[in-house]
Amino acid sequence: MQVETPTILKKIVARKYEEIAERKSHTPYGNLEVAASVANVHNAPRGFAQAMRHQIAIGKAAVIAEVKQASPSKGILREPFIPADIARSYERSGAACLSVLTDSDFFKGHEDFLVEARSACKLPVIRKDFIVDEYQVLEARAIGADCILLIAACLSGDKLRQLDQMARDLGMDVLVEVHNRPELDLALEYTETELFGINNRDLHTFELSLDHTFELMGSVPSDRLIVTESGIHTRDDVALMRQKGIHAFLVGEAFMRADDPGEKLAELFQS
Numbered sequence: 001m002q003v004e005t006p007t008i009l010k011k012i013v014a015r016k017y018e019e020i021a022e023r024k025s026h027t028p029y030g031n032l033e034v035a036a037s038v039a040n041v042h043n044a045p046r047g048f049a050q051a052m053r054h055q056i057a058i059g060k061a062a063v064i065a066e067v068k069q070a071s072p073s074k075g076i077l078r079e080p081f082i083p084a085d086i087a088r089s090y091e092r093s094g095a096a097c098l099s100v101l102t103d104s105d106f107f108k109g110h111e112d113f114l115v116e117a118r119s120a121c122k123l124p125v126i127r128k129d130f131i132v133d134e135y136q137v138l139e140a141r142a143i144g145a146d147c148i149l150l151i152a153a154c155l156s157g158d159k160l161r162q163l164d165q166m167a168r169d170l171g172m173d174v175l176v177e178v179h180n181r182p183e184l185d186l187a188l189e190y191t192e193t194e195l196f197g198i199n200n201r202d203l204h205t206f207e208l209s210l211d212h213t214f215e216l217m218g219s220v221p222s223d224r225l226i227v228t229e230s231g232i233h234t235r236d237d238v239a240l241m242r243q244k245g246i247h248a249f250l251v252g253e254a255f256m257r258a259d260d261p262g263e264k265l266a267e268l269f270q271s
């Protein structure tokens with residue numbers, strides 16, 4: 001008998017369902033609804049997609065700069081880790097938006113990191129987590145997120161549609177992430193968001209190749225904004241992407257390992 005080894009993505013998602021159940025028993029949905037509507041007054045969405053479009057319209061790369069302490073493939077990336085300082089550093093160097101990991105078990109993230117980073121700057125922020133339930137979408141808005149990530153590899157078509165719609169009803173943008181052709185087709189059929197992330201890293205195996213972006217980009221309709229995600233480390237990586245017509249980037253590790261994350265951003269992206 002063959003025993004199937006769970007991939008890292010399957011492990012994360014299985015744990016995520018447990019975590020959501022624990023959270024639901026702790027904070028009822030109704031309380032979160034109140035928190036989300038309060039957030040719409042005090043922390044109104046900052047316009048994530050709009051900030052990306054703006055950078056590109058003025059001829060610059062739109063960089064989503066990530067605030068990530070650790071990852072399951074690389075371990076600890078940064079110590080000490082001070083989200084507010086990192087956010088300010090990114091803002092000074094011209095990042096379009098921030099991405100903050102909130103998953104604690106695999107990425108050592110936390111909701112507080114998003115709150116701290118967002119309140120230290122004026123940039124729009126995406127909640128980077130494994131979102132599989134409406135509860136997490138509401139939670140995202142309640143903590144002030146301006147955008148959420150939806151990973152096609154862990155969602156059915158119906159769920160994608162439901163979560164995409166719900167986020168946009170709450171005033172947030174959605175970055176839908178795909179890694180291969182079937183996921184791309186699913187995302188195109190079931191979401192209406194303009195932000196399409198092509199992850200160069202396979203979340204089942206961690207294998208990484210920038211060719212994923214080049215292979216899939218031709219199948220993304222031209223009214224969508226393609227964001228190349230993961231594995232961008234050098235000015236040459238950036239130049240190659242821009243030559244091929246990719247102007248939006250999500251970068252984490254290269255910045256997190258630098259003494260000054262914003263300086264590294266400027267080094268990679270200043271023309």
Ligand SMILES: O=P(O)(O)OC[C@@H](O)[C@@H](O)c1c[nH]c2ccccc12
Pocket residue numbers: 066068128129151177199229230231232250251252253254
């Ligand atoms: O650190 P990198 O290789 O620059 O990658 C950033 C980002 O793309 C990566 O953190 C990421 C992309 N999609 C995700 C989904 C979940 C967790 C993390 C991710």
